[in-house]
Amino acid sequence: MFNPNARWDRPLPQNNQTCDECIEVEAIFEKGKIxxxxxxxxxxxxEIKEIIYRWQERKGQEVLYYFSVSDGEEVYQIYFSxxxxxxxxxxx
Amino acid sequence: MDKAILxxxxxxxxASIEQAIDPRLAGRPLIxxxxxxxxxxVVAAASYEAKAYGIESGMSCKEAFRLCPDAEFVPADSxxxxxxxxxxxxxxxxxSPQVExxxxxxxxxxxxxxxxxxxxxxxIGLLIKERIKREFKITGSVGISENRLFAxxxxxxxxxxGNFILHKxxxxxxLKDLPVEKIPGIGRFLKERLNRLGIFKYPELSKLKRExxxxxxxxxxxxxxxxxxxxxxDKITFYSSEDSLPKSVGHSYTLPENIYRREEVxxxxxxxxxxxxxxxxxxxxxxxxxxxxxxxxxxGFLSKQKNFHEPTSNSKELLLRAKVILDILIKKPTYIRALxxxxxxxxxxxxxxxxxxxxxxxxxxxxIDSVNSRFGEWTIFPASITNIYKSI
Numbered sequence: 001m002f003n004p005n006a007r008w009d010r011p012l013p014q015n016n017q018t019c020d021e022c023i024e025v026e027a028i029f030e031k032g033k034i035x036x037x038x039x040x041x042x043x044x045x046x047e048i049k050e051i052i053y054r055w056q057e058r059k060g061q062e063v064l065y066y067f068s069v070s071d072g073e074e075v076y077q078i079y080f081s082x083x084x085x086x087x088x089x090x091x092x
Numbered sequence: 093m094d095k096a097i098l099x100x101x102x103x104x105x106x107a108s109i110e111q112a113i114d115p116r117l118a119g120r121p122l123i124x125x126x127x128x129x130x131x132x133x134v135v136a137a138a139s140y141e142a143k144a145y146g147i148e149s150g151m152s153c154k155e156a157f158r159l160c161p162d163a164e165f166v167p168a169d170s171x172x173x174x175x176x177x178x179x180x181x182x183x184x185x186x187x188s189p190q191v192e193x194x195x196x197x198x199x200x201x202x203x204x205x206x207x208x209x210x211x212x213x214x215x216i217g218l219l220i221k222e223r224i225k226r227e228f229k230i231t232g233s234v235g236i237s238e239n240r241l242f243a244x245x246x247x248x249x250x251x252x253x254g255n256f257i258l259h260k261x262x263x264x265x266x267l268k269d270l271p272v273e274k275i276p277g278i279g280r281f282l283k284e285r286l287n288r289l290g291i292f293k294y295p296e297l298s299k300l301k302r303e304x305x306x307x308x309x310x311x312x313x314x315x316x317x318x319x320x321x322x323x324x325x326d327k328i329t330f331y332s333s334e335d336s337l338p339k340s341v342g343h344s345y346t347l348p349e350n351i352y353r354r355e356e357v358x359x360x361x362x363x364x365x366x367x368x369x370x371x372x373x374x375x376x377x378x379x380x381x382x383x384x385x386x387x388x389x390x391x392g393f394l395s396k397q398k399n400f401h402e403p404t405s406n407s408k409e410l411l412l413r414a415k416v417i418l419d420i421l422i423k424k425p426t427y428i429r430a431l432x433x434x435x436x437x438x439x440x441x442x443x444x445x446x447x448x449x450x451x452x453x454x455x456x457x458x459x460i461d462s463v464n465s466r467f468g469e470w471t472i473f474p475a476s477i478t479n480i481y482k483s484i
Contacts, residue, residue, distance in 0.1 A: 053113040053229070057171035060468035066172070068113040075114050 020088040023078065027087075034065055039078055041089060046071040093259070096213050098201040099243035100184070100220060102232040103252035105197035106137035106173050110166050112229035121145060121163040123156050128167045130157070132348045136168045140252060150346075173197075176228055183223055187216055200240055217255040241324035244276050263322040267294040275319060282312070337375055342383070342434025343367040350389055350427040357428055361414045362407075363477045364433040369407030372435060373461055378403035378442070379435030382410060384417040387430035394421050403439055406453055407474075410435065 021041075028035040038047045052075065053068040062083035069076050077090035102108070106124045111117045121142035127133040130153045138147040138156070145160035157163060177196045184191045187210070190202035203216050210216045217234035224232055233254040235246025245267070246258035258266060272291060273283040289308070291297055297320035305313030318324060343364050351357055361384075372379060383397035396417050404410060414433050445451040460472045 052115065053109075055172050055175040057175065060464070060466045060471070062468065064171075070115075075116060077113070 020079075020091055023087050023089045025078065025080070025087040027080070034067075034080060036067055036069060036078060036080075036087075039069075039076075039087065039089070041076075046076070093204075093213070093238055095238050096202070096204045096207070096236060097238065097240050097243040098188075098203045098213075098217065098220075099235045099237075099240065099247045100180075100199045100201070100232050101235070101244070101247040101251070102180070102197035102230065104137055104139050104143070105177075105230070106168060107139035107142070108230040109172055109176055109228075111139060113172065114166075117164050117166070121147070121160050123147060123153060123163050123165050124168050125153050125165060126168055126346060127348060129348070130165045130167075133167075134346050176230075180224060180228070180232075183227065184220065187220055198244075200243070203236070214255065214257060217257075221253070221255060238322075239324035241276060241319065242322060245270070245274075248274070260322045264295055270294040272297065277315070277319075282309075285309070286316075337377065337438070339438065340383075340434050340436035341368050341371045341375070341377075341379070341438070342432060344385060344430060344432025346387075346430040347428070350429050352425055352427050354425065357418070357431070358411070358415065359477050359480055360431055361418070361433060362411050362474055363480060364431065365410040365414055366407045366474060366477070368433055368435050369405055369410055369457065370461055370464070372405040372438070373441070373457060375438075376441050377438040378405040378440075379410075379438050381435065381437040382413040382417060383434040383436065384414050384421065385430075385432040385434075386418075386421060386428055389427050389429050391426065396421055397436070399437065403437075403442070405441055406450075406457060408453070 023039050023041055025039040026037045028037065036048050036051070038045055040046070048069045049072040050070045051067055052070055055066050057064045057066065062081055064079045064081055066077060066079040069078060078087060079090070080087050107122050110122060110124060111119075117139075119141060120139070121144070122139035123130075123135050123142055124137040125133040126136045133153050135147060135149055135151045135153060135156050137149055142156070142160060142163055145163070147156045147159055147163070153165070157165075173196055177193070181191065181193050181199065184199055184201055188201040188203050188206055192200045194200055203213060206216060207213050210219060213236050217236060221232060221234060224230060231253040233247045233251045233256075235243045235249065235254075235256050235258065237243040237246050237258040238260050242258050242260075242263060246256045247254065249258070249266070250256045271293060272278050272286050273280070275294065278286070285308075286292075286297075289300070291299060297316060300308070300317070300320075302314070302317045305317040307313070309316060345360060345364065347360065351360070380401075380403045381397055381399050383395065385393070385395040387393050398413065398417050398420075400413055404413075410433065445454065464471050
């Protein structure tokens with residue numbers, strides 16, 4: 001049965017991933033866990049003071065590891081692809 | 093309690109996750125929109141701070157911002173919600189071997205006998221809530237009762253962050269002021285029919301006898317009679333493993349704007365049938381019954397299901413069937429706001445085909461599914477839905 005007040009629809013066929021900027025990140029890969037330490041953005045190095053949240057997204061065989069991180073001033077969302085080994089930062 | 097069912101309902105799930113991910117949003121009215129463009133989408137979820145302004149799920153964002161112009165907005169990101177939902181599902185298995193995920197933010201557990209391990213049923217609720225708060229920084233409301241229906245009602249009674257046990261003997265007293273439409277399963281039409289019989293509040297459901305219910309409502313009447321006695325006629329089926337098979341597979345969309353042209357309606361139906369087909373094939377199931385649901389700004393909800401002789405998992409065939417139902421439902425072009433397709437009466441896929449073309453199409457579908465499974469959803473998709481991009 002359908003819920004007439006369905007709160008969210010499935011993602012439409014689109015891919016915003018490529019709009020997100022590649023960034024340099026230093027991270028520790030420890031016992032199956034990824035711990036980002038710092039990232040650089042616009043030539044500035046941001047020390048990660050807190051990993052606020054982490055989640056994953058599977059896209060086919062690719063898994064994106066997302067982190068909501070804080071440098072003590074701002075909150076950023078960065079993610080790592082196990083397929084490309086590239087870190088990106090979410091725009092917007 | 094002979095049987096103890098726990099219902100966990102996450103509080104403003106999507107909005108709470110967004111607030112946990114970005115603490116700047118915590119404590120603020122937050123709207124999670126179905127799509128990026130906040131002027132052309134509906135409210136997928138609202139934080140409790142936004143709900144205080146009267147903002148509700150399903151409302152247009154325009155209306156929501158009229159109620160609260162300062163509300164924060166984020167587009168829904170299903171990956172986060174699905175991930176957290178999956179993790180909560182895993183966590184719940186530490187409390188009972190019988191766990192069911194009813195939706196992305198609702199879970200049922202059969203906790204009968206588990207009080208011997210955890211001290212009491214109330215304690216199980218508290219421990220679950222505590223772990224979820226610690227691990228995901230969000231809250232959920234727990235309701236415990238002797239069946240699913242009343243466990244679900246109980247979880248709503250003390251929202252947010254509640255933990256409530258509804259004993260069968262206390263049902264009449266606790267629900268004495270509960271309007272009948274607040275009972276899950278009683279929609280607008282059933283409510284109106286009950287109201288016409290002078291039944292407005294839960295206790296008034298006891299006014300009718302079993303035979304009277306059956307005469308008035310048919311099979312649903314028997315369920316209403318059971319509900320009036322604090323029972324739930326539904327059998328409880330818990331799915332303890334990931335590969336348990338569903339009873340139906342469906343998808344629906346609320347559109348960014350009303351659509352009118354037949355080609356557009358068919359393109360959206362194609363998209364939905366493709367999604368349903370992919371899932372049917374992943375379960376290795378096919379379906380005999382197709383159900384089409386439409387929401388129209390002028391006419392409200394329309395829905396119809398139809399049984400077909402041959403079962404199918406073919407997305408194109410599902411589309412043809414949906415179009416047959418569409419022709420029955422709509423005689424002349426009309427504006428459509430939301431639509432959905434679901435497939436039921438499922439059975440395992442048979443590998444015998446009458447026509448060679450059916451076999452070739454099945455092989456092609458399986459090939460496309462395997463490409464999409466490897467490289468990501470929608471790596472290959474039907475050209476007929478390309479125009480949908482333009483409407484976003």
